[in-house]
Every structure is written in C-alpha cells, then in structure tokens.
Amino acid sequence: xxxxxxLIMKNDQWIYSKRPSERVSEQNYERRVTELSTALSQNEVxxxxxxxxxxxxxxxxxxEIRTYDVPHPLGIVQRAGVVGQVVASENENFxxxxxxxxxxxxxxxxxxxxxxxxxxxxxxxxxSTALGVLGMPGRTAWFGLMEAGKPRPGETLLVSGAxxxxxxxxAQFGKKxxxxxxxxxxxxxxxxxxxxxxxxxxxxxxxEFKTTECLAEEIQRTTGGVDIYxxxxxxxxxxxxxxxxxxxxxxxxxxxxxxxxxxxxxxxxGPRLLQHMLYQRATIxxxxxxxxxxxxxxMLAIVAPWVKNKQIVFEETIVEGFDKLPDALNSLxxxxxxxxxxxxx
Amino acid sequence: xxxxxxLIMKNDQWIYSKRPSERVSEQNYERRVTELSTALSQNEVxxxxxxxxxxxxxxxxxxEIRTYDVPHPLGIVQRAGVVGQVVASENENFxxxxxxxxxxxxxxxxxxxxxxxxxxxxxxxxxSTALGVLGMPGRTAWFGLMEAGKPRPGETLLVSGAxxxxxxxxAQFGKKxxxxxxxxxxxxxxxxxxxxxxxxxxxxxxxEFKTTECLAEEIQRTTGGVDIYxxxxxxxxxxxxxxxxxxxxxxxxxxxxxxxxxxxxxxxxGPRLLQHMLYQRATIxxxxxxxxxxxxxxMLAIVAPWVKNKQIVFEETIVEGFDKLPDALNSLxxxxxxxxxxxxx
Numbered sequence: 001x002x003x004x005x006x007l008i009m010k011n012d013q014w015i016y017s018k019r020p021s022e023r024v025s026e027q028n029y030e031r032r033v034t035e036l037s038t039a040l041s042q043n044e045v046x047x048x049x050x051x052x053x054x055x056x057x058x059x060x061x062x063x064e065i066r067t068y069d070v071p072h073p074l075g076i077v078q079r080a081g082v083v084g085q086v087v088a089s090e091n092e093n094f095x096x097x098x099x100x101x102x103x104x105x106x107x108x109x110x111x112x113x114x115x116x117x118x119x120x121x122x123x124x125x126x127x128s129t130a131l132g133v134l135g136m137p138g139r140t141a142w143f144g145l146m147e148a149g150k151p152r153p154g155e156t157l158l159v160s161g162a163x164x165x166x167x168x169x170x171a172q173f174g175k176k177x178x179x180x181x182x183x184x185x186x187x188x189x190x191x192x193x194x195x196x197x198x199x200x201x202x203x204x205x206x207x208e209f210k211t212t213e214c215l216a217e218e219i220q221r222t223t224g225g226v227d228i229y230x231x232x233x234x235x236x237x238x239x240x241x242x243x244x245x246x247x248x249x250x251x252x253x254x255x256x257x258x259x260x261x262x263x264x265x266x267x268x269x270g271p272r273l274l275q276h277m278l279y280q281r282a283t284i285x286x287x288x289x290x291x292x293x294x295x296x297x298x299m300l301a302i303v304a305p306w307v308k309n310k311q312i313v314f315e316e317t318i319v320e321g322f323d324k325l326p327d328a329l330n331s332l333x334x335x336x337x338x339x340x341x342x343x344x345x
Numbered sequence: 346x347x348x349x350x351x352l353i354m355k356n357d358q359w360i361y362s363k364r365p366s367e368r369v370s371e372q373n374y375e376r377r378v379t380e381l382s383t384a385l386s387q388n389e390v391x392x393x394x395x396x397x398x399x400x401x402x403x404x405x406x407x408x409e410i411r412t413y414d415v416p417h418p419l420g421i422v423q424r425a426g427v428v429g430q431v432v433a434s435e436n437e438n439f440x441x442x443x444x445x446x447x448x449x450x451x452x453x454x455x456x457x458x459x460x461x462x463x464x465x466x467x468x469x470x471x472x473s474t475a476l477g478v479l480g481m482p483g484r485t486a487w488f489g490l491m492e493a494g495k496p497r498p499g500e501t502l503l504v505s506g507a508x509x510x511x512x513x514x515x516a517q518f519g520k521k522x523x524x525x526x527x528x529x530x531x532x533x534x535x536x537x538x539x540x541x542x543x544x545x546x547x548x549x550x551x552x553e554f555k556t557t558e559c560l561a562e563e564i565q566r567t568t569g570g571v572d573i574y575x576x577x578x579x580x581x582x583x584x585x586x587x588x589x590x591x592x593x594x595x596x597x598x599x600x601x602x603x604x605x606x607x608x609x610x611x612x613x614x615g616p617r618l619l620q621h622m623l624y625q626r627a628t629i630x631x632x633x634x635x636x637x638x639x640x641x642x643x644m645l646a647i648v649a650p651w652v653k654n655k656q657i658v659f660e661e662t663i664v665e666g667f668d669k670l671p672d673a674l675n676s677l678x679x680x681x682x683x684x685x686x687x688x689x690x
Binding site for chain 2: 060066067068231234235238253254255256259263264267268269270271272273274275276277278279280281282283284285286287288291
C-alpha cells in the first residue's frame with residue numbers, strides 16, 4: 001500500500017448551539033471553521049457535501065423534551081442527510097468521485113465509515129433524489145401510505161402538506177393505487193401544482209379559510225368524505241378533517257408541522273375529536289421513516305423505475321449556499337417550498 | 346290450532362321526547378300508558394320486561410348530530426336492551442315462561458319477532474348477565490381488548506372507567522391475557538373494588554388530581570408507561586395518558602363518557618396530542634359493539650365458562666323500579682354505579 005501524505009484542510013460547520021423556543025433561525029447555530037486531517041482509518045471515507053437536506057423532523061428533535069428520539073444534543077454539527085462526493089477513501093467499495101448518500105450533517109466535509117454510506121448511480125437518477133423521492137421522504141411516503149393508509153382503488157385519499165416533500169409523493173402514490181386524491185396546501189401556486197402538475201382530483205388552499213368550520217365545509221364539499229387522511233400538518237387542518245372521515249377510515253400521522261415551532265413542548269388547545277374514531281371505527285396511526293429503513297430496497301424496486309421513466313413528479317426547491325442552511329430550515333415552517341427543499345453547497 | 350282470545354292489556358312506556366342539551370333527565374321523556382292487544386301474528390312473541398338496560402351509548406344517540414348512527418328518533422320508546430319472560434308466543438321456539446334477551450326498550454311489555462330474540466338458560470348464568478358480561482358490554486370488552494388492544498403477556502394495560510360495565514371486564518380479560526393491569530376510576534370505593542375484588546395491579550382515583558399534569562405523574566409513577574390504553578372516558582384522563590404511551594402502544598377508543606353531556610355537539614378544547622402517535626408509532630382505534638355482533642358465540646364460548654366457574658367478577662348495580670329509568674341513565678354520567686347498571690322492573 002502506498003503511503004499517503006495527510007493534509008490539514010479547513011472544514012465549515014453549522015453547530016447546533018441553542019434550542020429554539022419558537023421558530024428556528026441562525027440564532028440557534030454557531031458557524032465554526034475547524035481543521036480536518038485527510039488521514040483516514042481503515043474503511044473510512046472522506047466526503048465533500050454537494051446537497052444538504054433540511055427536513056421538518058429536524059425541528060422535532062430540537063425540542064428539549066424527548067419526542068421520538070432523545071433531543072438533538074447541543075454543541076455538535078446539525079444532523080442531516082447529505083449527498084456528496086468521495087474525496088478520499090480507505091474502503092475498496094468507494095473511490096474518489098463516487099456519489100454517496102451520508103448522514104453527515106451541516107458541514108462541508110465529513111469522515112464517514114463506509115458502512116454508513118449508500119453509493120448512488122448518477123445515471124439512474126439525479127443524485128439529489130437520494131434526499132427526496134428515492135430517500136427518506138420517499139420511504140416515508142411509500143410505507144406510510146401503503147402500510148398504514150392501506151389504499152384501495154376508488155377510495156378517497158386526502159393529504160395535508162400535499163405540495164411538500166412527502167405529501168407530493170403520497171398524493172401520486174395514492175393516484176397509482178387507484179384512489180381519488182385531494183390535497184391541502186397553502187397558497188394558489190401550490191394548489192395549481194397539485195391539480196395541474198400532479199393531476200390530483202382537487203386541491204384546497206387552507207389559507208383561504210378563516211375558521212375550522214369553513215375549511216371543513218370546503219373539504220366536505222370537495223372530497224365528499226375521507227377514507228384515508230395522510231397528515232403532515234396537524235392543528236386546525238386536522239381538526240377540520242377528522243369529523244369528515246368515513247367508516248373505517250385510516251388517519252396516518254406522518255407529521256404535525258404546524259406544531260413544531262414550540263407547541264410540542266407546550267401543547268396548543270384544539271377540539272376534542274377522538275369520539276369520531278368510535279363513530280367510524282377508524283384508526284389513527286403514527287409512522288416514522290426509520291421503521292422502514294430495512295425495507296428501503298422494497299420501495300426503490302417500485303419507485304426508482306417510476307423516477308427513471310418520468311412517471312412521477314419529484315419537485316425540488318434548491319437553495320444555493322451553505323450560508324443559507326438555518327434560513328432554509330426555517331422556511332419549511334413558512335411553507336415556502338414546493339416539493340423537497342435542499343441546500344446546494 | 347286452538348283459537349286464542351285476544352285481550353287488551355295496559356303497557357307502560359318511556360317515550361324519548363326531547364333532546365337533552367347537557368345531562369339527560371326525566372325532562373327528556375314522556376311517560377305514557379298505552380293499550381296493547383295480546384293478539385299475535387305468526388312468529389310474534391309477547392314479552393314482559395324483567396331487567397331493562399341503561400348504557401352510556403344511549404346518551405350518544407340522543408345527540409342531534411349524526412354520531413355512529415342516525416340520532417335516536419323523538420317520539421318513540423327509548424331503545425334499550427331488555428331481559429324478559431315470554432308471556433305468549435306464536436313461534437315454536439319460544440313458550441310462556443322462557444327467558445329472552447330483546448332489544449325492546451323502556452317499556453314493560455313488547456311484541457317482538459322471534460328472530461330478534463335470544464333465548465337464555467337461567468341455569469347457565471343469571472339471566473341479567475345477558476345485558477352485561479354475556480351481552481353487549483361483554484362483547485365490547487372482549488373484542489375491543491383482544492382485536493384492537495392485542496394484549497401480549499407482560500404488557501401494561503391501563504383501563505379508564507375501570508369499575509364500569511365494560512372496563513371491569515376489560516381489566517379482567519387483560520389479567521387473563523397475562524398483562525399487568527391498572528385501572529382508573531372515580532372514588533376510593535371503586536379503586537378498592539379494582540385492587541381487592543378484581544386483583545388489578547393498581548388503581549388510580551382520578552378525582553384526587555386537580556390537574557392533568559398531576560394525574561399524569563401519578564399514572565406514570567404507578568404504571569411505568571402504557572402499552573395498551575383502553576379508554577371509556579376521554580377528556581382530561583385521556584390527555585394525561587397519551588403522553589405516557591410506550592413504543593407501538595395501542596389506544597382503544599371504546600367510549601368517551603366524559604364528553605356525552607353535550608360535548609359531542611360542541612367539542613371541548615383539550616391539548617393537541619396526536620404527535621405522540623408519531624413519536625411512539627402508536628395507534629388509536631375506535632371500536633363499537635355492533636361490529637362484533639356476528640361473532641357473539643366466539644366470545645360466549647370463552648367467557649361463559651368463566652362466568653359459570655366464577656372465574657370472573659361481574660358486578661351489577663340494580664336499581665329497582667321502572668319509574669327510575671331516566672334517573673338511572675343519568676346516574677351513569679355521575680359515575681355512581683359499580684359494574685353493570687340495570688333497572689329491575
């Protein structure tokens with residue numbers, strides 16, 4: 001083996017330093033330039049980030065309380081999925097220039113163990129899809145809908161956050177499963193995206209409705225009742241939907257983005273609606289991407305060909321600049337992005 | 346066939362005449378004495394009520410909104426399960442003196458079609474059990490726990506309304522399934538019943554706690570977390586329990602008695618807690634006795650021997666007097682009864 005000379009490089013990192021009480025911003029991070037030796041241990045791989053992910057779940061983990069995980073520790077790099085390229089490798093499966101998916105967080109460079117990396121073939125699909133339709137959001141959408149939602153042809157599927165990374169995929173998977181699919185989103189542009197680009201059967205702009213009652217009336221008028229409600233948003237939208245469920249409806253709780261800016265610590269008040277579960281003998285099921293990690297290939301076998309053959313729309317909103325990471329994360333809670341939000345380094 | 350002479354008898358009925366806005370009382374009924382001819386059509390059976398049931402579900406059906414059923418019509422006899430004796434019969438399977446279960450409502454006499462009746466053997470079990478442990482409440486408890494709760498040995502089952510008709514059975518079925526079982530009930534007497542008579546692993550008197558937080562602390566301290574929550578009560582008790590569920594917990598919504606006095610029409614506010622379903626990948630499932638009607642024999646095959654061999658406690662609170670029916674129904678919402686509440690005619 002040829003001896004390599006270790007260099008000392010500069011790394012650029014966003015350190016999660018202070019828990020947000022409401023919205024997340026740059027105030028919750030410390031930008032740090034550190035030194036990184038290129039010396040690698042056996043099976044270690046050095047990667048350079050190209051696309052860094054911002055996802056709503058990150059804000060859940062920033063809470064002080066235990067949620068589905070212990071809270072994200074302070075003083076370490078913000079955890080995140082990353083698509084990058086191999087710069088150096090001490091593992092035979094990875095060579096310089098390879099594209100990989102890593103979970104290396106908000107930093108420009110990272111050393112990863114080879115076992116933590118998934119190699120990506122840029123000829124199969126744009127590499128950024130490993131953070132979207134062919135990655136965690138895709139897995140969440142696929143298994144959340146298919147396993148918990150159990151769609152049957154002819155049923156009515158309603159998706160909240162339908163123009164988002166997960167929602168836009170759930171909606172399309174629902175169409176492929178033979179459902180009538182309706183989406184709820186914020187703003188006319190997103191609603192046009194749902195009907196015109198995703199070909200959904202209808203879209204509802206929740207921002208046009210001041211009260212839960214008015215929103216509920218519109219949802220009922222548009223959908224005629226709901227067999228499957230795939231919820232990414234929670235709050236008032238879910239309050240409007242629950243009384244409209246049909247017999248043996250399935251409600252999939254995938255997210256509650258309306259509650260992430262502090263309301264997980266101190267719950268908001270909303271109407272008590274669990275009696276509707278009894279009226280309709282319905283179920284509510286919470287799902288999490290990590291429960292299906294081991295079944296990733298099962299999803300890819302079905303969805304990757306759809307991506308390749310352009311049978312599915314996988315919209316991306318790409319923010320340019322490593323500097324923009326905290327802002328980009330915050331923008332998720334303002335509902336500004338269409339599809340998957342990514343930061344290009 | 347011998348010709349029978351038809352007589353005209355007096356019948357005594359409670360007519361449901363006015364929807365309650367809060368608690369139900371005599372104000373919501375009209376007492377009516379009507380005439381009833383003993384002449385019977387083919388397959389008709391005349392029965393005389395002995396035990397008339399009052400159940401929480403009746404109050405759900407009294408709401409003006411559609412719940413799990415169309416609202417109980419005004420101007421007809423209050424619907425209810427009844428155990429009675431055959432007075433006259435035009436069906437070969439029933440003879441005078443037979444004990445039967447009917448759904449003939451709050452009236453002293455009723456004509457039923459033979460197909461609506463279930464014959465009871467008073468040597469197998471007290472006939473009143475057909476309205477309790479071997480009837481609708483037993484079926485609800487059995488299938489609700491076994492099908493939706495899916496108990497496994499060693500798991501922790503928490504039951505609200507644990508001293509009631511359904512809850513007291515769920516708790517015992519849970520013990521038989523090998524669970525650690527805890528009950529929540531109102532008052533020291535009920536809690537003693539749970540620990541001393543039902544041999545539960547612990548009991549919590551919710552009335553001793555002024556806030557949801559204090560109640561939650563006590564539940565956590567007592568149970569150590571909940572795998573299965575069988576809910577008959579809803580409201581503040583359920584608010585306290587939901588954040589304490591364990592991974593892949595099952596919440597069974599069997600009832601929400603705390604909400605029945607008007608809060609189904611105008612929902613109360615409570616904390617938003619659906620995010621916990623996501624944290625724990627848990628399910629909430631609503632169940633209803635009627636979904637398991639066709640499987641009644643399956644339940645009876647298991648539970649009837651337990652009743653016969655005194656392996657199960659089936660407490661009854663019996664109110665004497667047809668006059669007392671509205672009061673008895675209302676008393677369910679005051680939490681006064683232990684086990685199944687019946688009115689003896």
